[in-house]
Amino acid sequence: MQKSSPGGGRPMPSRPSHDLGMPGQRRSFTRHWISGLAGLAFLAVCLSIGLTLADEPAPVRGVVLAAEGKPAEGARVRWQGGAVAVSTDAEGAFTLHGVGRRVTAWKQGYFIAGQAATRSALQLRLRPLPDQDNLDYEWVDPRPDRRHEDRCGNCHSTIHDEWAASAHARSAGNRRFLNLYEGSDWHGRPNVGWNLLAEHPLGAGVCTACHAPTASERGVREDIRKVAGVDALGVHCDFCHKIAEASSERLGLSHGRFGYDLLRPTQGQLFFGPLDDVDRNEDTFAPLYKESRYCAACHEGTIFGVPVYTTYSEWLDSPARREGKHCQSCHMTPTGTLTNIAPGKGGIPRDPLTLSSHAMPGATPEMLRRAVNLKVHCDELLGEAQVKVEVAAGDVGHRVPTGFIDRQLILSIEGVGQTGRQVEATSGPLLSPLAGLGENRAGLFFAKQLEDLDGQAPVPFWKPCRIRADTRLKPGEPAEASWTFPAEGLAGVRIRLIYRRFHAEVQQAKAWPDDAICIIDQVVAVPPNHRWGR
Template sequence: MFWSDPTPFPLTVPVSLRTLRSRRTLLLASLFALTLGCNPSEHPSSPETHSEEEEAGTIHGRVIADGKGVADARVRIKGTTISTRSDADGIFKIDAVANPQDPPTVTAAKKGFFIQGTVAETLPVVLELQSIPSVDYEAYKWTDPHPDETKDHNCGNCHLEIYEEWTSDAHAHSATNPRFLNLYDGTDWHGTPNVGWNLLEDYPEGAGVCNSCHAPSASLDELAVEDIRNIQGVAKEGVHCDFCHKVQDISTEAVGLAHGRFGMSLLRPDHGQLFFGPLDDVDRGDDVYSPLQSQSQYCASCHEGVIFGVHVYSTYSEWLESPARQKGLECQSCHMRPTGKMTNIAPNSGGINRDPHTLASHQFLRGDREQMLNDCLQVESDVEFMEEETEAEIRITTRNVGHRVPTGFIDRHLILVVEAFRADGTAVSNSDSELQLPERAGDSSGKAGKLYAKYAPDNGEPRPFWQLEQETIDTRLLPDHVEQQKFQFGSDVDSLRVRLLYRRFWQATADEKQWPENEIVVYDETFSRPTKSTSPQVSPESDPVD
């Protein structure tokens, strides 16, 4: 035996995988001869030959740790979809027929252990797992994400395609995002001080409130109290590669109250390296399989937050209540969905070719925000021009989304705007005053429409979340939901325009801060009164996005 545990094993003598395959070839040749007229009774198959034929193309072995079998370990032919689980004694049998490698590499992974791999040159295969450290080393020096030929271990040197995806996403700029810093220190887009909302002025004692999510790899001394503008080094790179892959666990006991880093358990080594990740066959010796990386729980501590008593971020709790969760979909199912283009995460640096549909994207807003909005929103307009009135029925369907729309920062909102015009271009008022947009809708206020947002119940100018003192109203769109609104206008309507606008921030705030690109047009369609011989037409000038 090859282990101290006396558990019986079906193969006790090492056998070459090539030998088994050659014997299988001979057996197939014999079977072919039988089809040409040989008498089967003259050449009986021996039990030994039959057994070897069954074993050909399979790999047997055992996963052990400290001399004992490891149950339920994930065993895989490296780089393929061929996998199995070890039994209660750590024993496994895996089919390798479809694998082009000869002999293949077999890997084993289990929570709490480094991934182990070996070339299956002889059978049985023994995979001995090593435990990961039990203590987080706080003095660990974070690895820089940016490519740099003078620094061998920078993430972007080997993982360039993933690095480029990450740099295009907000996570890479969470500590340096200009709009975020403008709200934080009261500057505008051009750096002019004392313009509009200013967290530091209103709450100087809360200078560090943003750090645990926006700069989570800062030192413990900096996390709670430091001005985020003073944080330097790799921590200034925001939510970076090395930080994410050092997260061992996420607590959901105080989700929303323990923010960012304070809701996470990290595991950093005092020597060498250690990376948690979603692949279970990366057998370099410093990688650990982590199913958490593919679960919504991983996102919870940063994407759920009650700050200064206000429920500012609620994406995780929205997912908990969503149909998407009931269907088994995680945040990563949409936001890290494979592009189908990447085939190797570390080309020319030891990486292997893989099925592109097994490699997660690190561009969390697929394409861009406009594309994500169009993926999850469908707008339909039915407009009827009658003799006595004009009626518009608008349906907004949310689809392929696991949270409310919009979600994230509390000020994001959608505005449905419905405008009716006479032939001379003058506006026609909506007959229902309850379907008129409030002042906070900016240049659309007073027009017919509906606001989908999370806001204070007063009708005044928008205020920053840290000044809110009461419960908010939440009219944002629910996932997998059809929102239907009906608008009625007079008989003198010649054309009617329907728009759905997405705004990152309230228009008054964006204007004051001089922020560009605050609005995305999700849907824009104009309908014209038909002549007696035609049906309602969409104007050529309209711009339907969906």
């Protein structure tokens, strides 16, 4: 049966019983259904945002005041132990987001201030540093002792132990150093070999400036053998953390303590350091502690007219400096295991990558292997074995070797016969006799070489002398050389890279134990086109 249209026109077809209504009604229902879903989704988003905003605490606001209650503009404010810092505005005001238990503030020329966090406005007052150095200050012994609560090692045990095993802790009493200073040998016998006191007595007081920088008594400064107490501990904690600034005006000419501006308090205590949120009312932050300039006064020195230490100026000219790396990047690299510098003594958990190691390694086997790259190419041609070697200063911010002027790096090349006998090279550079490996030994000698005015070497820097050659490796400038060996009966070529701290001749005269470090010792076979590298 058909129904008539409302307007009386053509009859309309019948609809199945499950039809929900007119076409217009269906479209209306669909629109309402989609709108409802969209509304629910929007409501869910709003609720999510609302919950997120509700979970995020309100920021902490406050003001930092300096001397006489004046606003401290440009003060650095952070959650203690946190990574993000903000600066105060011209009114000393700050807004600090995030969460934490304590807020700290620091500004140049002031102690670090701190206050427990509250939701009410904070007011942090900065206390100015002393305006002059106290020359009568008594240095603090770093060694742990519960009878003396101010000892560094009582609270900072890990850092103390790292320092105690370092060269800095032994700088005043190093046995080889004293042998050169007083002319003795390893067994204490006098008048053996090089002797600063006998050969340049007016220069006897130079050494204490770096090796015992806190020695101040007249007579002790002129003879480092007389240092005692804290002064005998060399470059110790309290000295390093009293350095307010490092001068660069007379770099290399003002050594050790004379190259630093110290600030020692008359009352209470004062420590400079690399953390800007240590608020014990006796600490302040110094950016210097993360810069190579901090090391320069002792690691750059022209002594008696001779450039004995040039590590800092080498760094100034290095790719490492251009990449933003400093001495501390390699020599105070965080171990990744230290998370609290004073556990149980008021220290707080910190990111281990922000806490520097105080082991301060120098010429250790690990550091030397990082510092030098070696490539070897061997070929056999027309009955001869040809060996080409490239040596390069690798991941390092100075020349290799560096430090004291007598340091040496020796590349030794030896042919090894099938019966084990030594096969001499028929061409290629030979080692200097200063290397101490005998005559006619193939190889390269990397060192700053001094000679006396008659051309004789080795010679101590305190005698009249001149630089014969400086063949040390420079970052970015590899050294290459080739040698030829008779191929018949040749089993391989032994490549050794050896580091020495002193001339072999001096070491033998002083009866010092051999402390040479063999960085690489490898026998390379010589079939055609054999290559080996590290």
